[in-house]
Amino acid sequence: MHLSLRHISKRFGATLANDDVSLDIPPGRVLALLGENGAGKSTLMKILYGMIRPDTGDVVIDGRPVRLPSPRAAMDLGIGMVFQRFSLIPALTVRENLALANPRTPWIVGSGARRVPGLLDRLRDIAPDVDPDARVSTLPVGQIQQVELAKVLNLETRLLILDEPSAVLSDAEAERLWSLVREIAARGIGVVLITHKLADVRACADDVAVMRRGKLVGRAEAADTDAPALLRMLVGDDTVATVSAEPVRRNALPRIWIRDVSADGPSGTIRDIDLRIAPGEVLGIAGVAGNGQDTLADACAGVTALRQGEVTVDGETLFAPRLEPRNHGRVAYLPEQPIRNAVGPDLSLAVNLSLRCLRSLPWMVDRKQMAKTAADLMERFDVRPPEPGRRAETLSGGNLQKLVAARELSGSPALVVACYPTMGLDVTASAAMYARLFAMAREGCAVLWISEDLDDLLRYAHRIAVLFRGRIAGVCDAGPASRTRIGAWMTGAEAFA
Amino acid sequence: MKSAFVSSFAHSAAGRLLLSTAAFITLAAAFFLLIGRSPWEMLSLLAQAAVGDGFALTESLVRATPILLCALATALPARLGLISVGAEGQLYFGALVGTGFVLSATAVAGPLQLPSMLLAGMAGGAAWALVPTLLRTRLQINETISTLLINYVAALLVTWVVYGPWKNPASQGWPATAEFPENARLATYFDSRVHAGLWIGMAIAVVAHMILTRTRWGLGLDVLRSNPRAGVLAGLRFDRHALAVMLLGGALAGLAGIAETSTVQGRLQASFSNGAGFSGFLVAWLARNHCLRIVPMAFLVGALLAAGDGMQMLAQVPSSVTLVAQGLLFVAVLGTNGMLDRGAR
Incomplete structure (x- = not known):
């Protein structure tokens, strides 16, 4: 044909x-x-x-x-x-x-x-x-x-x-x-x-x-x-922004300690996860989809209750079993599939952008103020079209991703959990997204970055941990030399040997 | 350009109303033709029986009052995405508790008797909503099914008390409680059965609309309805909000029950509601859970139902004709809106 x-x-x-x-x-x-x-x-x-x-x-x-x-x-x-x-x-x-x-x-x-x-x-x-x-x-x-x-x-x-x-x-x-x-x-x-x-x-x-x-x-x-x-x-031209993470200052104290955490989520379980992230560090999580990435992200963002262990910020316990999972604005979360996991599809962009501060809004909501704040955020994060009254479900995948980033990365979190943050974004927008993530890191934030793009992980992350069947199969410094080791961990070839 | 104008008009509130009305009249005319009557004659008789004179108008308002409150009782949970069909049962149980309060608490007399009776009715309605709510939040049991089934329990409880323990011995076998004292009745107006419940319902509609659209709490309901996971990110708890809207809704239906019992009927009787709870459900859907739009819709449905008796006399047709008309109204409005929304997508 x-x-x-x-x-x-x-x-x-x-x-x-x-x-x-x-x-x-x-x-x-x-x-x-x-x-x-x-x-x-x-x-x-x-x-x-x-x-x-x-x-x-x-x-x-x-x-x-x-x-x-x-x-x-x-x-x-x-x-x-x-x-x-x-x-x-x-x-x-x-x-x-x-x-x-x-x-x-x-x-x-x-x-x-x-x-x-x-x-x-x-x-x-x-x-x-x-x-x-x-x-x-x-x-x-x-x-x-x-x-x-x-x-x-x-x-x-x-x-x-x-x-x-x-x-x-x-x-x-x-x-x-x-x-x-x-x-x-x-x-x-x-x-x-x-x-x-x-x-x-x-x-x-x-x-x-x-x-x-x-x-x-x-x-x-x-x-x-x-x-x-x-x-x-x-x-259309030769200038494509290139970004790189700065070398991290490895302090003695971790900014974030995911300590011996086990949790169950709808799409997988995680067991005995122990990760420390220094201030300014970008920790990449590699692995084939379905090995517990979603559950790890949900657990670190306070969406899923922990079964065991705790997540601490600067030594203070943020999430633990039997502790009401509640995010106090310390964790910014860019989940996968934002339309399903991070926004109200039939709500306006303005409402979606104010989700995180909903509980601190005045009792009588000032919609005009809300739309104004939203318009500012959308301009800064290049969300198109920049119409605060538009319903979130009418946005393209890439712009939804930017919308969630605008909401989550505009505060001052201690931890950023980013799942496939550049999914659906083109070259320019991906570069901008990485630039924002690394800017958060430079300000002392810990970044937990879940990705399946090993090239990008090796290029931009400081360290890479590999998830396999809900457990950490290995952690190593990022660099071209680590590729084969990571590959082996991802496929379970070296499983817990 | 012209078609764009037509389309935007059709999608406006006025356009929707006009198209729905046209669809209703068409369907009703077809129905009257089917039963062998002249559509024009029947439609004008229907209008006459509903709003033709002062008596018809006030009776329509009386009929609309519990429907209005029950529609609000349905719309409130619906703002959280909960589909409650429980207004009917909450109305019965509210009436039961309110009546029980008046029968037993003879100590509370004077000006306090009326408000405390209304509060007891509201508490009864809320209590009847509590069971399905807990089943939903604790055990994930579908609230639509449980609210529907529990309705019959409440209605039968009322039947039991009026045939049994609370039956008025002076009423010579008629299954009803003793009459409510003068102090325990709402004010009535226009030398008719129209009572203060109507103003209360309208005021609640306005207040509820303000709360739902202007406040942080209303916004939280929107978020949780749209995507519970997004609600978690916002720090909102579905269970608490579910409890709040269900109990508030139950209280409104309970208020409808006790107001109707004490003021319109003057005593608690079996099957007194005439399906006001279910009509309220229809009204909430017709108004798309919009609290202000509920008010005219409740009046429309109330008038239709009130016209039933008049139709019997004026047109020599069974009063159930108006029940058919109510169903046709529902089909017309939902069908029109459904088609418009489908076209918009």
């Missing part, structure tokens, strides 16, 4: 999301569609998937223009899409979710959809660790993504669109994904990879097309381009 987009334009209010874009998608090749947040790549692909109708322009398949009034129509034409925001049903099991979306599912599926033949083949290929009878709500974000992929691959897709597929995968998972994508393309299926990561292009793409501010600004074979050239096309 040879697909072309011809002269596509789409306007949302004042912004021209797609400006006369023409793009060829040949079969059997992987095309990386590269662009920053808001460059218009998602809009373009949603047009192709029938979710948005273009103002002008055509979608042409094998020389014939087609109408795409709905995703259903796109699916019937063999176009499949994996979304950045997941579309699985949390209350159902993996198997049930796959059966729901599978056209070959018979009318009677048996208890828990266990009788559908071939349902799990694709899932086994890409994610052999996923328990097919686990409820999706209990899976970590990395595994949810894999199920989502398997769901679309189960459809007889001739063109596969992947929206930021690597954003949440660990290195090993991404490797597996890339080899699978290559395999799919080799079978003559066209693949479009929406991404803002240059590494994805190197890892997987045959061709690369770059979008900036709604326009297609360049197209090339991936082998013919290098990173600096792509980056220039991406951001």
